[in-house]
Amino acid sequence: MGRKATYSVGGVVVFLLGxxxxxxxxxxxxxxxxxxxxxxDIDDHLIFEQRTIAAPAAAQPWPFAKDYNERTPPASLQQLxxxxxxxxxxxxxxxxxxHEQYWQGYSSKSLSNxxxxxxxxxxxxxxxxxxxxxxxxxxxxxxxxxxxxxxxAKAQITLQHLLWMSSGLNWDESYSSPLSITTxxxxxxxxxxxxxxxxxxxxPGQQFSYKSGDSQLxxxxxxxxxxxxVSAYAQEKLWRKIGAAQDAEWSIDHQNGIEKAYCCxxxxxxxxxxxxxxxxxxxxxxxxxxxxxxxxxxxxxxxGLPAASDKQKVDYYGYQWWxxxxxxxxxxxxxxxxxxxxxxxxxxxxxxxxxxxxxxxERVGQHPGEVLAMIDAVxxxxxxx
Numbered sequence: 342m343g344r345k346a347t348y349s350v351g352g353v354v355v356f357l358l359g360x361x362x363x364x365x366x367x368x369x370x371x372x373x374x375x376x377x378x379x380x381x382d383i384d385d386h387l388i389f390e391q392r393t394i395a396a397p398a399a400a401q402p403w404p405f406a407k408d409y410n411e412r413t414p415p416a417s418l419q420q421l422x423x424x425x426x427x428x429x430x431x432x433x434x435x436x437x438x439x440h441e442q443y444w445q446g447y448s449s450k451s452l453s454n455x456x457x458x459x460x461x462x463x464x465x466x467x468x469x470x471x472x473x474x475x476x477x478x479x480x481x482x483x484x485x486x487x488x489x490x491x492x493x494a495k496a497q498i499t500l501q502h503l504l505w506m507s508s509g510l511n512w513d514e515s516y517s518s519p520l521s522i523t524t525x526x527x528x529x530x531x532x533x534x535x536x537x538x539x540x541x542x543x544x545p546g547q548q549f550s551y552k553s554g555d556s557q558l559x560x561x562x563x564x565x566x567x568x569x570x571v572s573a574y575a576q577e578k579l580w581r582k583i584g585a586a587q588d589a590e591w592s593i594d595h596q597n598g599i600e601k602a603y604c605c606x607x608x609x610x611x612x613x614x615x616x617x618x619x620x621x622x623x624x625x626x627x628x629x630x631x632x633x634x635x636x637x638x639x640x641x642x643x644x645g646l647p648a649a650s651d652k653q654k655v656d657y658y659g660y661q662w663w664x665x666x667x668x669x670x671x672x673x674x675x676x677x678x679x680x681x682x683x684x685x686x687x688x689x690x691x692x693x694x695x696x697x698x699x700x701x702x703e704r705v706g707q708h709p710g711e712v713l714a715m716i717d718a719v720x721x722x723x724x725x726x
Contacts, residue, residue: 381527382454383699385605386452389605390593390598391607392570393588393589397580397581397584397585400584401584406439412439413722417714417718418718421714425699427442428444429449429453432693433614433695438611440722451609452589453682455682458684460604460676461676462575463563465640466575466579467500467562467660468624471636472632475566479501480501482498495539497541500559501546504640505644505658506552509546511540511542512553522538522554523553526603530594532557536561547647556661557601583619583631586611587609589606591606610695613684614684620686640662642659659674662675662676663676663708673686673687673688680700682697690720692723694716
């Protein structure tokens, strides 16, 4: 028995040493961090390098509705918050805070990871760059900004293809495998190398296929077009202009590195709600046009492309914003993150809803179930006039 046990232990040691050598030789050392932390978390700014997006010296505080926190949410919504571990829930009506709740020690000032809400922020910044003339049009090839996209099949990819998630690049949007490109982008330390390995495997503009790599490429384009880090551009052209109350943070791949632009913008519910307010008002903030209203309109228009998954026409996605073109008679759009981070806008009632938390429910069609539940609940809290 002792000899067999020795052989068994020795075999495990040899296997582990071989695996470690393979990870090192194939440049996959990021796997150690992925295995250590197991899955992405809303507090991951504590484990990554961050770049600060400074708030203005004079913030623009939110006004409060006359009946602030006096309207009781339905019991079903409160139960949902408990089940899905919400940490923040905020409702803004007609540009005033109507209702807000916080849990688990979070507050109106707590930073929380927005995950793929950041994709909508990148889309917004593309609109800012177009307004400024840094980008001429969405028909521009990516190769106008990134030399690696000037030859071969990748030369056909335009900015609109990236915004519509129709690049045709071979990004594998997998969250479960520690060896996937998405895991490497999140836990690795060299986003440029990750993106450089992408190849065009399909003609662009033919079908919708959700890929974080398309968003990351848009950030590379923004940096090339503006000559600024994406965080610096967001600070100057967005965060300070909308009067954010708190500094935000954006995760970067290594010290002084590149923003993980497809995810990892950290802020709080009140400041995230400003982004919803900006698009509710078609890109205009208190008379200052930050994003051209025509770009906002285009952003919130479905691509109409067939989806790669089921070949059905996409009526639920625009320029990196999720769309609900006719939910119980309402036209709704929203930004969303993987663990149930949402900025939901209901223009008909001038409502902005922000939910931050740790879990997301199952989808109902293309939309998470709690999105529908929150919309229904808030519609009950704010009936038609």
